[in-house]
Amino acid sequence: MKELKQCHFDRNNFASVFDEIFSNHCFDLEVACQEHRETDNFLLYYKDDEFYIIHFDSGIIINWYKHIGRTNTCNDKDFSLNDLREMLILLKEDLEWK
8 A cells, every 4th residue: 555645744843733723732632642532523542652543524644753743644636734623623622622
């Protein structure tokens, strides 16, 4: 199988969107991935130092290696930073982190 392109987003832009949406909850998000948490709309997963966020309805998968932004991938080549922002807002609502 063909592997996804690494660094789908510029690392700083990717991390900036996470910080914008989750600010002081980025660490909590990584813990939720390590716990393999599931919400109504998302699966948060962790394996071999890789963090994954899977959106059920769209099938979008984003991931990063070790630290937010590092070697990030997305399974949709047309998925933009604005799409990422919208996805993370929905995730934050699902997690009920205000």
